[in-house]
Amino acid sequence: MGFKQELLRNLLLSLRARAAEACSASDATTLQVRRRAVKRAADVAMAAARGHGRGRARWPKAILAAADTAPSSSSPAARGACSVRKSTACKRVARTRRCAAGTKRSVVRGGDAAAAASAVARRMVKRRTMALRKVIPGGHAAVDEASLLRETLDYVVHLRAQVDVLRRVAEAAVQRSSTFLLLQ
Amino acid sequence: MSSRRSRATTVSEEEINELISRLQTLLPNAGRRGGNQASATKLLKETCNYIKSLHREVDDLSDRLSDLMATMDQNSPGAEIIRSLLR
Numbered sequence: 001m002g003f004k005q006e007l008l009r010n011l012l013l014s015l016r017a018r019a020a021e022a023c024s025a026s027d028a029t030t031l032q033v034r035r036r037a038v039k040r041a042a043d044v045a046m047a048a049a050r051g052h053g054r055g056r057a058r059w060p061k062a063i064l065a066a067a068d069t070a071p072s073s074s075s076p077a078a079r080g081a082c083s084v085r086k087s088t089a090c091k092r093v094a095r096t097r098r099c100a101a102g103t104k105r106s107v108v109r110g111g112d113a114a115a116a117a118s119a120v121a122r123r124m125v126k127r128r129t130m131a132l133r134k135v136i137p138g139g140h141a142a143v144d145e146a147s148l149l150r151e152t153l154d155y156v157v158h159l160r161a162q163v164d165v166l167r168r169v170a171e172a173a174v175q176r177s178s179t180f181l182l183l184q
Numbered sequence: 185m186s187s188r189r190s191r192a193t194t195v196s197e198e199e200i201n202e203l204i205s206r207l208q209t210l211l212p213n214a215g216r217r218g219g220n221q222a223s224a225t226k227l228l229k230e231t232c233n234y235i236k237s238l239h240r241e242v243d244d245l246s247d248r249l250s251d252l253m254a255t256m257d258q259n260s261p262g263a264e265i266i267r268s269l270l271r
Contacts, residue, residue, distance in 0.1 A: 019253055034254065039246040121225075128228035135235045146196050149203035152231060156210050159238045166245035173252045 003049050003158065007165050010045035040067055046162045047137075050154075057154045058147075062138025207231055 001009070018037060044067050047060035129148055133139035136155050142148035204224050211230055 015253065035247045035250040038250040039243060042242060042246050124225045128225045131232050132228055135232055146199050146203060149200060149207065153203060153207055156235060163238055163241045166242060166249065170245055170248045
């Protein structure tokens with residue numbers, strides 16, 4: 001099964017399960033909660049579909065781990081789990097920053113003016129990669145620039161596919177309901 | 185020892201340049217040229233912005249889908265149509 005098909009299948013299964021419990025549950029779920037649940041279902045569907053694909057990527061695991069610990073309601077226990085996860089992530093960022101600094105120093109000591117100039121440029125690139133780490137799920141854990149860029153490439157490709165699948169599902173749902181209304 | 189490290193740095197620089205150029209083909213404004221460091225930082229910034237805009241699209245579409253599904257909570261005929269889509 002292709003990635004998009006698997007994403008769609010995961011998404012529909014999850015939405016159907018959600019719809020089933022919504023029918024039985026009371027009208028207590030707010031709009032916000034419902035929307036966040038659909039968004040999470042879309043991300044989990046994407047991560048799960050990628051997990052079965054070829055090659056390994058870090059971002060699906062990060063999404064699934066976040067979905068596990070994210071609060072479905074704002075319960076104190078769930079919030080506690082989130083804060084624990086955040087502190088672990090901060091430690092990983094600190095470790096990564098130290099590694100990056102070590103690499104920079106060794107290049108400048110090479111002596112060359114060209115090496116120094118490229119070290120400055122590389123510092124600018126590092127600033128940009130820090131921004132990138134924040135938008136890639138699990139990006140803070142990438143050990144070097146190359147693996148971060150590989151994650152980025154993989155993530156962007158699958159993110160675009162997710163957008164495409166979601167758009168088709170939304171359009172199909174709208175089309176069917178309007179067709180039905182036309183036939184009334 | 186230091187020569188080995190600089191060789192490793194050169195190899196990963198080439199790899200990084202290759203990854204960056206592959207990233208460029210994914211961005212909406214593909215077709216821009218330039219392989220220097222300045223355009224690399226610009227490209228990374230564009231990538232960040234692109235990912236954020238994709239996230240916004242996913243949010244919007246999820247909201248639309250969620251609202252469509254909300255009609256399933258009422259027992260309207262339209263809801264049955266949406267239910268049939270999900271079957």
